[in-house]
Amino acid sequence: MYPVALVGAGKIGSATAKFLADTGDYDVLVLDQDAGSLERVKQVAKASTQAIDVLDAAALAKALAGRRSVMSAVSYQQNPTIARVALEQGASYFDLTEDVETTRITRALGEKARPGQIFMPQCGLAPGFVSIAANDLARSFDTLHEVRLRVGALPVFPTNEMKYNLTWSTDGLINEYGNPCEAVISGKLTEVLPLEGYETFSLDGVDYEAFNTSGGVGTLAETLQGRVQQLDYKTIRYRGHRDLIKFLMFELRLNQRRDMLKDILENAVPMTPQDVVLIFCTVKGMRGGRFTEQTDARKVYAGEFMGQRVSAIQKTTAASFCAILDLHVTGKLPTQGFVRQEQVTLETFLANRFGKAYAV
Numbered sequence: 574m575y576p577v578a579l580v581g582a583g584k585i586g587s588a589t590a591k592f593l594a595d596t597g598d599y600d601v602l603v604l605d606q607d608a609g610s611l612e613r614v615k616q617v618a619k620a621s622t623q624a625i626d627v628l629d630a631a632a633l634a635k636a637l638a639g640r641r642s643v644m645s646a647v648s649y650q651q652n653p654t655i656a657r658v659a660l661e662q663g664a665s666y667f668d669l670t671e672d673v674e675t676t677r678i679t680r681a682l683g684e685k686a687r688p689g690q691i692f693m694p695q696c697g698l699a700p701g702f703v704s705i706a707a708n709d710l711a712r713s714f715d716t717l718h719e720v721r722l723r724v725g726a727l728p729v730f731p732t733n734e735m736k737y738n739l740t741w742s743t744d745g746l747i748n749e750y751g752n753p754c755e756a757v758i759s760g761k762l763t764e765v766l767p768l769e770g771y772e773t774f775s776l777d778g779v780d781y782e783a784f785n786t787s788g789g790v791g792t793l794a795e796t797l798q799g800r801v802q803q804l805d806y807k808t809i810r811y812r813g814h815r816d817l818i819k820f821l822m823f824e825l826r827l828n829q830r831r832d833m834l835k836d837i838l839e840n841a842v843p844m845t846p847q848d849v850v851l852i853f854c855t856v857k858g859m860r861g862g863r864f865t866e867q868t869d870a871r872k873v874y875a876g877e878f879m880g881q882r883v884s885a886i887q888k889t890t891a892a893s894f895c896a897i898l899d900l901h902v903t904g905k906l907p908t909q910g911f912v913r914q915e916q917v918t919l920e921t922f923l924a925n926r927f928g929k930a931y932a933v
Contacts, residue, residue, distance in 0.1 A: 574600040575902050578637050578664070579620075580627050580655055581646030582610035584884070585669065585697075585741065588891035589646060590618040591881050592927060593898070604636055605647075617881065628654050637662045642898060644668070644696075648744045649675045656682050656692065665690050667897055669697040669890065671745055671788030673755065683911030693912040696897040697890040698850065699724040699806070700791030701914055702922070702931060706869045707793060707854040709919035713867070714858035717801040720757075722790060723783050723853040725809025726886040728845050729874070735818075736811035738845035740886040743835050749808065750818055751828040752787035755794045757804035762794055768819045770807060776851075783807035784815050792913045801858075809851050849874050850885040852931075871933045878930055892930035899925055 575598060579590055582605035593599040601620035604627060605611050611622040625632050628651060637643060643659040645652050649672035659666040660682050670676060676694045683692030695701050703722050711717055728738040739746070753764040770785040790806035797804055821827050827834040852871040859865070875884045878892065897917070900906050905921055922928040 574598060575642075576600045576602070576640045577642045577644060577898065578602045578604060578640040579644045579646060580604045580651075582607065582614045582622070583646065583742075584887055585890050585894070586610075586646035587614045587617055588881065588883050588887040589644065589894050590614050590620045592879050592891055592895045594619040595880060596926070598902075602636070602640065604633075627651055630654060630658055633658045634662060637664055640664055642667065642901065644894060644898060645670075646894070648742060649748065650744070652694075653678045660685060660690075660692075663687055663690055665901060666692045666694075667696050667894065667901075668694045669701070669894060670694050671700055671749055673752070673788060676792070680911045686910050688909050691901060691907060691909060691912050693897060693901070693906070693914075695788075695791045695914055696894050698726075698852075698886070698893060699789040701897075702889065702893045703789065703806075703852060703854060704791045704793040704914040705917050705919055705922050706852065706871075707856065708796070708915035710854055710856040710867050710869055711797060711801070711858075714856060714860050714865070717797065717856065717858040718803065718864075719855075719857040720793075720797060720801050720804040721853070721855040722793075722804075722806040723809050723851070723855075724789060724806075725781070725783075725851045726889075727809070727811060727849055727851065729847045729849050730845075731811055733842070734813075735842065736814050737842065738848070739838065739842050740844065740848050740884060741890065743839055744831075746838075747828075747831050747834055749786040749788055751822055751831070754785045754787045754806070755790055756785075756806070757794050757798055757801055760799070760802050762798045765805070768815055768822070770805065771815060772807070773812060780812045781809050781851075782812045782815055783809050791915075793915050796913060796915050809853075846882075846884045847875055848885045850889050871931060873931065873933065879927075888930050892927045896922055896925040896927035899927055 645668040
């Protein structure tokens with residue numbers, strides 16, 4: 574069995590451990606400092622566990638000995654330490670980060686990778702799968718005009734004023750709402766403000782809004798710079814959500830007091846396993862001498878996947894995470910250095926046993 578270490582025993586980590594372990598192809602070691610979370614992993618996955626402070630580099634290095642890959646499903650603040658230890662141990666590294674600076678650090682570490690060792694951040698839904706899907710559309714155009722990425726993880730039954738429930742990392746959510754966003758405008762890579770670029774649309778009789786958030790575009794904006802005139806990523810929510818978040822973060826200035834905002838959200842906004850993930854990638858450009866538009870649209874609901882009942886955000890994020898590792902192990906990715914999500918073809922991803930979660 575392939576020995577892999579998974580750092581983080583939360584919602585995404587537990588689903589990832591379950592998916593990998595159930596194949597019988599992976600020897601999974603789950604690392605986390607919270608004993609309760611590790612115990613919950615043991616109840617659902619045939620994985621070994623170890624309680625550890627992952628910011629203790631010496632202890633982490635000892636735990637990673639003999640592991641050929643490391644997967645990080647913890648908050649982006651912890652990823653640089655994990656990636657550095659992975660480099661020292663000769664293990665390939667994968668994470669789910671939406672944080673731009675963390676990805677820059679990972680890229681620099683990837684330049685020092687040994688043969689057979691890769692560093693591949695942003696392996697979830699957005700960033701992650703959305704870049705694979707959008708780049709697949711872009712490949713079919715002779716010239717590109719516009720690339721639009723829209724993704725949202727939403728409650729199926731919104732009941733509160735925010736029309737939202739927590740479905741994943743609160744730290745990551747606040748980071749996306751509060752940090753500058755990368756985009757391509759008039760052919761140039763630039764930064765735009767979070768929560769701006771507001772737009773509305775309807776789908777299947779439901780009204781939605783979308784607005785700029787940080788990190789979801791991954792490295793795609795940089796990859797397509799010079800080829801595309803306009804490229805942006807926006808998060809989808811039910812209408813009215815953006816204005817409330819903007820009030821909290823900027824009028825009450827809680828973007829400068831993120832620990833307080835996290836405490837408020839986690840104690841006032843309930844979690845829900847009844848969610849849906851919306852994915853829309855739209856590309857406009859010239860194809861065969863005609864100005865053409867093509868869209869990849871998907872809806873993924875909570876439900877059973879690979880023998881486990883999971884939320885939609887767990888299904889899409891953990892499945893993407895596992896698919897990328899699986900592609901690495903089976904030799905379908907570059908074999909050394911920093912690897913971008915858009916280097917994976919959509920066909921290869923969807924053919925993978927984990928990637929099938931997106932086949933709709």
